[in-house]
Amino acid sequence: CGPIPLIYADGGAKHDSFLMQFTADMLGCELAPSEVEELSALGAGCAAMLALGWTDEPGLAARRHLPGFRPAMEPARRERCYEGWKRAVKTLL
Template sequence: YFVPAFVGLGAPYWKPEARGMITGLTRGTNRCHIVRATLEAMCYQIYDVLRAMEEDAGAIGSIKADGGAASNDFLMEFQADILGHSVIRPYNVESTATGAAYLAGLGCGLWGSMEELVGVSDKFREFIPSMSESKRSDLISGWKKAVGAAIRE
Protein backbone atom coordinates (compact mmCIF):
# COMPACT_ATOMS: atom_id res chain seq x y z
CA TYR A 1 0.00 0.00 0.00
CA PHE A 2 1.10 3.55 -0.73
CA VAL A 3 -0.21 6.24 1.61
CA PRO A 4 0.47 9.60 -0.06
CA ALA A 5 0.47 11.73 3.07
CA PHE A 6 3.26 14.06 1.97
CA VAL A 7 1.68 16.98 3.82
CA GLY A 8 -0.48 14.95 6.16
CA LEU A 9 -3.86 13.38 5.51
CA GLY A 10 -6.91 15.46 4.66
CA ALA A 11 -10.53 14.34 4.56
CA PRO A 12 -11.81 12.30 6.24
CA TYR A 13 -8.82 11.83 8.59
CA TRP A 14 -7.67 15.42 9.14
CA LYS A 15 -4.25 14.37 10.42
CA PRO A 16 -1.63 16.93 9.34
CA GLU A 17 1.05 15.02 11.27
CA ALA A 18 0.64 11.85 9.14
CA ARG A 19 3.54 10.98 6.88
CA GLY A 20 3.61 9.26 3.52
CA MET A 21 4.67 5.64 3.40
CA ILE A 22 4.79 2.47 1.34
CA THR A 23 4.01 -0.82 3.07
CA GLY A 24 4.51 -4.41 1.97
CA LEU A 25 7.81 -3.98 0.14
CA THR A 26 9.85 -7.10 -0.59
CA ARG A 27 13.00 -7.85 -2.61
CA GLY A 28 10.72 -8.61 -5.54
CA THR A 29 9.06 -5.19 -5.49
CA ASN A 30 9.71 -3.19 -8.64
CA ARG A 31 8.53 0.08 -10.13
CA CYS A 32 5.39 -1.57 -11.56
CA HIS A 33 4.27 -2.51 -8.05
CA ILE A 34 4.83 1.05 -6.84
CA VAL A 35 2.93 2.53 -9.79
CA ARG A 36 0.02 0.15 -9.15
CA ALA A 37 0.04 0.97 -5.42
CA THR A 38 -0.08 4.67 -6.32
CA LEU A 39 -3.08 4.20 -8.61
CA GLU A 40 -4.79 2.06 -5.98
CA ALA A 41 -4.14 4.74 -3.34
CA MET A 42 -6.16 7.21 -5.42
CA CYS A 43 -9.08 4.78 -5.30
CA TYR A 44 -8.77 4.16 -1.57
CA GLN A 45 -8.73 7.89 -0.88
CA ILE A 46 -11.89 8.35 -2.94
CA TYR A 47 -13.41 5.39 -1.08
CA ASP A 48 -12.68 7.11 2.26
CA VAL A 49 -14.25 10.40 1.17
CA LEU A 50 -17.25 8.70 -0.43
CA ARG A 51 -17.96 6.73 2.75
CA ALA A 52 -17.83 9.96 4.76
CA MET A 53 -20.24 11.57 2.29
CA GLU A 54 -22.61 8.60 2.56
CA GLU A 55 -22.56 8.86 6.35
CA ASP A 56 -23.73 12.46 6.01
CA ALA A 57 -26.05 12.26 3.00
CA GLY A 58 -27.05 8.63 2.51
CA ALA A 59 -26.27 6.09 -0.20
CA ILE A 60 -24.76 7.24 -3.45
CA GLY A 61 -25.42 5.46 -6.75
CA SER A 62 -23.01 5.51 -9.63
CA ILE A 63 -19.95 7.74 -9.70
CA LYS A 64 -18.94 9.92 -12.65
CA ALA A 65 -15.24 10.39 -13.35
CA ASP A 66 -13.33 12.68 -15.68
CA GLY A 67 -9.92 14.27 -16.05
CA GLY A 68 -6.65 12.82 -17.27
CA ALA A 69 -6.40 10.01 -14.72
CA ALA A 70 -9.86 8.77 -15.71
CA SER A 71 -8.45 7.64 -19.06
CA ASN A 72 -6.71 4.76 -17.23
CA ASP A 73 -8.96 1.68 -17.53
CA PHE A 74 -7.25 -0.13 -14.64
CA LEU A 75 -7.84 2.86 -12.36
CA MET A 76 -11.52 3.10 -13.28
CA GLU A 77 -12.16 -0.64 -12.85
CA PHE A 78 -10.32 -0.77 -9.51
CA GLN A 79 -12.28 2.30 -8.40
CA ALA A 80 -15.56 0.56 -9.24
CA ASP A 81 -14.40 -2.59 -7.42
CA ILE A 82 -13.31 -0.77 -4.26
CA LEU A 83 -16.39 1.45 -4.12
CA GLY A 84 -18.82 -1.30 -5.00
CA HIS A 85 -20.47 1.24 -7.32
CA SER A 86 -20.34 1.59 -11.07
CA VAL A 87 -18.04 4.31 -12.35
CA ILE A 88 -19.09 6.19 -15.47
CA ARG A 89 -16.45 7.84 -17.61
CA PRO A 90 -17.28 10.00 -20.63
CA TYR A 91 -15.38 9.19 -23.79
CA ASN A 92 -14.05 12.74 -23.64
CA VAL A 93 -12.40 12.87 -20.21
CA GLU A 94 -11.33 16.50 -20.52
CA SER A 95 -14.66 18.00 -19.50
CA THR A 96 -13.15 21.31 -18.37
CA ALA A 97 -11.78 22.02 -21.85
CA THR A 98 -14.98 20.74 -23.44
CA GLY A 99 -17.10 22.97 -21.22
CA ALA A 100 -14.97 25.99 -22.10
CA ALA A 101 -15.37 25.17 -25.80
CA TYR A 102 -19.14 24.83 -25.41
CA LEU A 103 -19.31 28.19 -23.65
CA ALA A 104 -17.21 29.78 -26.38
CA GLY A 105 -19.53 28.26 -28.99
CA LEU A 106 -22.54 29.68 -27.15
CA GLY A 107 -20.82 33.05 -26.87
CA CYS A 108 -20.06 33.31 -30.58
CA GLY A 109 -23.46 32.03 -31.69
CA LEU A 110 -22.45 28.55 -32.86
CA TRP A 111 -25.26 27.25 -30.63
CA GLY A 112 -28.29 29.33 -29.74
CA SER A 113 -28.89 27.89 -26.28
CA MET A 114 -27.75 25.36 -23.69
CA GLU A 115 -30.62 23.11 -24.76
CA GLU A 116 -28.90 22.58 -28.12
CA LEU A 117 -25.93 21.06 -26.29
CA VAL A 118 -27.96 18.31 -24.60
CA GLY A 119 -26.75 15.01 -25.97
CA VAL A 120 -23.77 16.49 -27.84
CA SER A 121 -21.35 14.49 -25.71
CA ASP A 122 -23.40 11.70 -24.18
CA LYS A 123 -21.18 8.73 -25.04
CA PHE A 124 -19.57 7.03 -22.07
CA ARG A 125 -18.05 3.83 -20.71
CA GLU A 126 -19.33 2.25 -17.54
CA PHE A 127 -17.09 0.24 -15.23
CA ILE A 128 -19.06 -2.30 -13.20
CA PRO A 129 -17.72 -3.71 -9.90
CA SER A 130 -16.62 -7.33 -10.30
CA MET A 131 -14.55 -7.91 -7.16
CA SER A 132 -15.92 -10.21 -4.48
CA GLU A 133 -17.07 -8.61 -1.25
CA SER A 134 -14.50 -10.58 0.77
CA LYS A 135 -11.60 -9.42 -1.43
CA ARG A 136 -12.87 -5.81 -1.30
CA SER A 137 -13.12 -6.04 2.47
CA ASP A 138 -9.59 -7.48 2.78
CA LEU A 139 -8.09 -4.77 0.57
CA ILE A 140 -9.87 -1.97 2.42
CA SER A 141 -8.77 -3.45 5.75
CA GLY A 142 -5.16 -3.42 4.51
CA TRP A 143 -5.57 0.21 3.44
CA LYS A 144 -6.93 1.17 6.86
CA LYS A 145 -3.92 -0.51 8.54
CA ALA A 146 -1.51 1.36 6.27
CA VAL A 147 -3.26 4.68 7.00
CA GLY A 148 -3.15 3.88 10.73
CA ALA A 149 0.60 3.29 10.48
CA ALA A 150 1.09 6.57 8.60
CA ILE A 151 -0.80 8.46 11.30
CA ARG A 152 1.15 6.86 14.17
CA GLU A 153 4.59 7.55 12.67
Protein backbone atom coordinates in the same frame (compact mmCIF):
# COMPACT_ATOMS: atom_id res chain seq x y z
CA CYS B 1 -28.14 10.58 1.58
CA GLY B 2 -28.21 6.95 0.43
CA PRO B 3 -26.04 4.96 -1.93
CA ILE B 4 -24.50 6.63 -4.95
CA PRO B 5 -25.41 4.59 -8.05
CA LEU B 6 -23.04 6.21 -10.56
CA ILE B 7 -19.92 8.39 -10.57
CA TYR B 8 -18.59 10.08 -13.70
CA ALA B 9 -14.81 9.93 -14.15
CA ASP B 10 -12.67 12.31 -16.18
CA GLY B 11 -9.04 13.28 -16.66
CA GLY B 12 -6.11 11.02 -17.31
CA ALA B 13 -7.10 8.43 -14.72
CA LYS B 14 -10.14 7.42 -16.78
CA HIS B 15 -7.76 5.76 -19.26
CA ASP B 16 -6.46 3.32 -16.62
CA SER B 17 -8.81 0.33 -16.73
CA PHE B 18 -7.30 -1.24 -13.60
CA LEU B 19 -7.76 1.96 -11.59
CA MET B 20 -11.33 2.43 -12.81
CA GLN B 21 -12.31 -1.17 -11.99
CA PHE B 22 -10.57 -1.08 -8.60
CA THR B 23 -12.31 2.20 -7.73
CA ALA B 24 -15.70 0.81 -8.74
CA ASP B 25 -15.03 -2.26 -6.58
CA MET B 26 -13.92 -0.21 -3.55
CA LEU B 27 -16.79 2.29 -3.77
CA GLY B 28 -19.41 -0.29 -4.64
CA CYS B 29 -20.87 1.79 -7.45
CA GLU B 30 -20.57 2.09 -11.21
CA LEU B 31 -17.91 4.39 -12.69
CA ALA B 32 -18.68 5.95 -16.07
CA PRO B 33 -15.69 7.51 -17.86
CA SER B 34 -16.79 10.70 -19.59
CA GLU B 35 -16.18 11.27 -23.30
CA VAL B 36 -15.08 14.77 -22.25
CA GLU B 37 -11.47 14.76 -21.05
CA GLU B 38 -11.91 17.51 -18.43
CA LEU B 39 -15.41 17.85 -16.99
CA SER B 40 -14.36 20.75 -14.74
CA ALA B 41 -13.75 23.02 -17.73
CA LEU B 42 -17.01 21.93 -19.34
CA GLY B 43 -18.89 22.59 -16.10
CA ALA B 44 -17.39 26.08 -15.81
CA GLY B 45 -18.39 26.83 -19.39
CA CYS B 46 -21.93 25.57 -18.83
CA ALA B 47 -22.25 27.64 -15.64
CA ALA B 48 -21.11 30.74 -17.55
CA MET B 49 -23.65 30.06 -20.31
CA LEU B 50 -26.45 29.71 -17.78
CA ALA B 51 -25.35 32.89 -15.99
CA LEU B 52 -25.63 34.74 -19.31
CA GLY B 53 -29.09 33.33 -19.87
CA TRP B 54 -28.10 30.96 -22.68
CA THR B 55 -30.30 28.02 -21.80
CA ASP B 56 -31.34 26.85 -25.25
CA GLU B 57 -28.21 24.84 -26.05
CA PRO B 58 -29.57 21.35 -26.84
CA GLY B 59 -26.47 19.47 -25.67
CA LEU B 60 -25.98 21.42 -22.46
CA ALA B 61 -27.51 18.80 -20.20
CA ALA B 62 -26.48 15.76 -22.24
CA ARG B 63 -24.34 13.29 -20.33
CA ARG B 64 -22.11 11.39 -22.69
CA HIS B 65 -19.92 8.68 -21.29
CA LEU B 66 -18.01 5.61 -22.34
CA PRO B 67 -18.91 2.09 -21.18
CA GLY B 68 -18.70 1.95 -17.41
CA PHE B 69 -17.08 -0.21 -14.78
CA ARG B 70 -19.38 -2.07 -12.39
CA PRO B 71 -18.35 -3.51 -9.02
CA ALA B 72 -17.28 -7.11 -9.54
CA MET B 73 -15.06 -8.00 -6.56
CA GLU B 74 -16.14 -10.62 -4.02
CA PRO B 75 -17.10 -9.00 -0.66
CA ALA B 76 -14.34 -10.71 1.38
CA ARG B 77 -11.64 -9.69 -1.08
CA ARG B 78 -13.09 -6.18 -1.30
CA GLU B 79 -12.85 -5.80 2.47
CA ARG B 80 -9.18 -6.92 2.49
CA CYS B 81 -8.31 -4.58 -0.37
CA TYR B 82 -10.19 -1.70 1.23
CA GLU B 83 -8.30 -2.13 4.51
CA GLY B 84 -5.01 -2.14 2.58
CA TRP B 85 -6.07 0.95 0.65
CA LYS B 86 -6.88 2.81 3.90
CA ARG B 87 -3.44 1.87 5.30
CA ALA B 88 -1.75 3.15 2.14
CA VAL B 89 -3.63 6.45 2.26
CA LYS B 90 -2.86 6.88 5.97
CA THR B 91 0.84 6.33 5.24
CA LEU B 92 0.78 9.03 2.56
CA LEU B 93 -0.96 11.55 4.78
